[in-house]
Amino acid sequence: MTTALTTPQNAPEDAPKGTPETPDTPESASGTAAPETGAGAADGRPAVRLAHVTKAFGRPGAAAPVLDDISLDVAPGEFVTLVGASGCGKSTLLNLVAGLDRPSSGTIEVPGARPALMFQDHALFPWLTAGGNIELALRLAGVPRPERRPEAERLLELVRLGGAHGKRVHELSGGMRQRVALARALAQGGGVLLMDEPFAALDAITRDVLHDEITRIWRERRLTVLFVTHNVREAVRLAQRVVLLSSRPGRVAREWRIDLPDALRAESARAAELTTDITEHLRGEIRRHVPQ
Numbered sequence: 001m002t003t004a005l006t007t008p009q010n011a012p013e014d015a016p017k018g019t020p021e022t023p024d025t026p027e028s029a030s031g032t033a034a035p036e037t038g039a040g041a042a043d044g045r046p047a048v049r050l051a052h053v054t055k056a057f058g059r060p061g062a063a064a065p066v067l068d069d070i071s072l073d074v075a076p077g078e079f080v081t082l083v084g085a086s087g088c089g090k091s092t093l094l095n096l097v098a099g100l101d102r103p104s105s106g107t108i109e110v111p112g113a114r115p116a117l118m119f120q121d122h123a124l125f126p127w128l129t130a131g132g133n134i135e136l137a138l139r140l141a142g143v144p145r146p147e148r149r150p151e152a153e154r155l156l157e158l159v160r161l162g163g164a165h166g167k168r169v170h171e172l173s174g175g176m177r178q179r180v181a182l183a184r185a186l187a188q189g190g191g192v193l194l195m196d197e198p199f200a201a202l203d204a205i206t207r208d209v210l211h212d213e214i215t216r217i218w219r220e221r222r223l224t225v226l227f228v229t230h231n232v233r234e235a236v237r238l239a240q241r242v243v244l245l246s247s248r249p250g251r252v253a254r255e256w257r258i259d260l261p262d263a264l265r266a267e268s269a270r271a272a273e274l275t276t277d278i279t280e281h282l283r284g285e286i287r288r289h290v291p292q
């Protein structure tokens, strides 16, 4: 999938490590090896490429852009979290990558199948069962009827909800609903998963459990994930790379490589250090933010 005009950029790994901060230049911290490659890596192209993307709503020139000159590559199999002040355009960016809207200028390339999008609100159809919601997505993805039920059951097993096929949405807890929503997103078949604060409404313990689950599923399925969150601890817990967007207009302000093994991600001095550093920069962006 490609949307609109212009040229590509260097991968963020090319940025010098530990260089002094410059306002509009993406910077990389905490160097590490390139991420594991997933499906689609063979031709060396990124799974998602945004090149000089700008987005303004309304008539041309009528309003300041929400996103301004965003260039960002996400490698196949990479897990990237996106943080930034409220209103800086994180959801707008995901919507553009999902193909739900078009950039005002710049290009977006997603070479594989259309990405799947998952929100804070599970958006399941309440009149369908858990399995019915997944089978609908499979049907829309062109999966033949006889294969839908077994595939829905496989996906429910994957999100550890085996046996929940016949459950109605109202019978499921918040965490279970998000698991079904994840299974439904996976049913759409693309290798790129876009997640917009998917765990924000859950209690802390359920969220922690789902962090482990999404990490496992990301690895097992070799997914490429672009994940929006306000929660810096969550960003460090999950990502191989955290990208901070500046306050409006949203630009890539800074990036951090998260080179921690799983065991040190939730609780460790290094995770705490990274969380503090990212939070300080995020606070700086929030302070700069003038509501428009």
Ligand SMILES: Nc1ncnc2c1ncn2[C@@H]1O[C@H](COP(=O)(O)OP(=O)(O)OP(=O)(O)O)[C@@H](O)[C@H]1O
Residues within 6 Å of the ligand: 057, 058, 066, 084, 085, 086, 087, 088, 089, 090, 091, 092, 093
């Ligand atoms: N369809 C639209 N028409 C007009 N303005 C829009 C539209 N969609 C988003 N905006 C505006 O774009 C800006 C960025 O919104 P967006 O939801 O992308 O920010 P965000 O960073 O995801 O915010 P939050 O963190 O609070 O969810 C906001 O000022 C919003 O009002």
